[in-house]
Amino acid sequence: MLVLTQEVDAQIRAHGAATYPEEGCGLLLGVMANDRNLVTAIRPLPNVWPDAAERRTRFRIDPQDWRAAELDALANGLDVVGIFHSHPDHPPVASARDLAWASWPGYSYLITEVRQGQPGSGRSWQLAADRSGFVEEEIEIAAGDWGVGTRDLRLGKRILNDQAPL
Numbered sequence: 001m002l003v004l005t006q007e008v009d010a011q012i013r014a015h016g017a018a019t020y021p022e023e024g025c026g027l028l029l030g031v032m033a034n035d036r037n038l039v040t041a042i043r044p045l046p047n048v049w050p051d052a053a054e055r056r057t058r059f060r061i062d063p064q065d066w067r068a069a070e071l072d073a074l075a076n077g078l079d080v081v082g083i084f085h086s087h088p089d090h091p092p093v094a095s096a097r098d099l100a101w102a103s104w105p106g107y108s109y110l111i112t113e114v115r116q117g118q119p120g121s122g123r124s125w126q127l128a129a130d131r132s133g134f135v136e137e138e139i140e141i142a143a144g145d146w147g148v149g150t151r152d153l154r155l156g157k158r159i160l161n162d163q164a165p166l
């Protein structure tokens, strides 16, 4: 399951609108716990797919951007727990290209549809353990401000303990 704060959910939608008509992308930052990816922050990153004309249907994250963002996140007590990207004028269903590129079981692959510039619904996917395909996961939008940093770790655990039938 993917759990987003309301703020993160809004930021992801806004990023998808801002990068329209190209695919926008970035990292989901937070905590992995008990089969849940709790996202408390995002790190938008440039879509560096080499052919600009193809960025409506493709994205690529520069490995150096990724690494810098990951180090930043670690310094703030957060891990990379997934990747988000937008599908301009396409349903938020993971494509064959998305699957070919996805290499990390356990990560959430969140896709947001952006239709004519308006961000719509998102769906999230995880790579199957044998990497044969994507399995859709539930998305929960959690109310409240979780803040940033190690406080999130505690609050994340508390949410799990209080609300989750583990």
Ligand SMILES: [Zn+2]
Pocket (backbone or CB within 6 Å): 085, 086, 087, 093, 094, 095, 098, 111
């Ligand atoms: Zn895609």
